[in-house]
Amino acid sequence: MTFSVIIPVFNRTQTLKTAIESVLAQSFRDFEIIVVDDGSDKSVSSALRPYMPMIRYIRIEKNMGVSYARNIGIREAKGLYTAFLDSDDIWLPDKLSAQHEALTATKLKVCHTNEFWFRKDRFINQGAKHKRHGGMIFDKVLDFCRISPSSVVIHRDVFKTCGVFDSNMRTCEDYDLWLRICSKFEVCYLPEKHIIKRAVTNDQLSDSIKNIEYIRLVSLARFVKCKNIKPTLKVPAIKEISRKALITAGGINNF
Template identity: 35%
Template sequence: MTADVSVIIPTYNRSAMVLEAVESVLGQTHASFGLIVVDDGSTDGTFEELSRINEQRMRVVRIANGGPAAARNHGVAIANAPMIAFLDSDDLWMPQKLERQLAFMRAHHDCAISQTDEIWMRGGRRVNPGLRHRKRAGDIFVDSLRTCLISPSAMIMRIELFRSLGGFNEIMRAAEDYDLWLRILMNHPVGLLDEALVTRRAGHPGQLSATIPAIDRFRILALTKLLADERLVGERRFATAAVLREKCGIYAGGLTRRGEIARAKFYDNVREGALAWSERPDSELPRAIETMRAMLTNKAAQSVIPSKARNPVSSINA
């Protein structure tokens, strides 16, 4: 019998925390689920610890290290339920999380994605998120440009939606969720079950946001890709271009302070290009995207020849 939801936990070198996350899933009440844990090439015995768990609803797979985007995509590729839910390996679910959220999705047939509220913990102590992080329902695309307002551990979505968008962008070693949520929010409102059914744990060693430098470079790529989509129009397009300009300015400033002048000029040129892209994409936009992708995958040389201000793309010789 097919489960109602496939739960996917990606993990890398978190042998203790992932066992707690798994326990919080297996303790779910009155919910039909299958659990897929994807070990992303751990070297701390995580896979061996997980393999000792004798649970029919749980499957453990091991892949070569490719980052959380690749791990989640692999989990969805082998999932067979009509809905999917993710749980980061450092987070926990309340026992009623799936039961309550599945009931919400059944009651809202037109809802393709929803999430619950969360409890935030940092360094073992409860903290209150700022107002800009407050969860809300409906069309949250513009608000999500500056602040990622969907949490992987709190959401549930219909698997067809995930697959129709191609899943997470595996080039992005960070902010891959920011990228996917924006692509979803372009066309779908988000539902909200206003109950704190997830515990989000931060402030521990190995947290991704503390180990990946300059995460804004991934967000800049996500925003630039959005502007290449001609379906993005009106207020949403202007807002996307405005946030792109902000982030490029900040990131270029940081590169300049570190002496990476050529790259700083490239992002300054992208910042200028966003003025034109706020109206419509042009022939320079795909070149900018490919240059960013090359830099993120280390396929580009260090020297960058900046173009004139109106031509926002700098050439990088591979």
């Protein structure tokens, strides 16, 4: 098995079907789909009934959060690489094929791509500050999350080195993991847009959490305290801690 595609879901059926179908439509066919139901009501299992022969369905009886759900998927994954897909996003048909080709050519273990943004009823342009990068990009991911979970593919060995998502975090859990990964691994970036990142409902968790910059600050400060962090990484990290501390002290949210 090359790819394990992990789709966490909590009470979201409106977009879940199209997310799954966008995986089934991939030109690269060597994958499994793991849907992790994070304590949803019966609507999710009912919506998934036609897809059950084509997916692995894992149900968590109590809602534990997206980090916990993704980690369950990582634990159960059989693939060499793990790919994540949020239940409200869509992959374009050559997403896995392009990443498999890039990872094979570069011998790297992490790959992410560019993306389209769809908000409510239209596509919107990304701002310059959301520019993405490849290479040794630790200093580029300090300000906020620049790798979308739905775009990334990660070799199983990376989790052995860097750990998985922090299940105690209800938001910024991806930012927290990218800090650890980008401090140790070179990242492959494909500038082509291979996913559609959608926000068609009002239940996106990161939009409902106040003081999100403070959560990033806590995550970064915790990272800097790690004993095995390279000294060369501490300087930019501490500089960003100072910047975030000024932002949170000034009461600016979602900066």
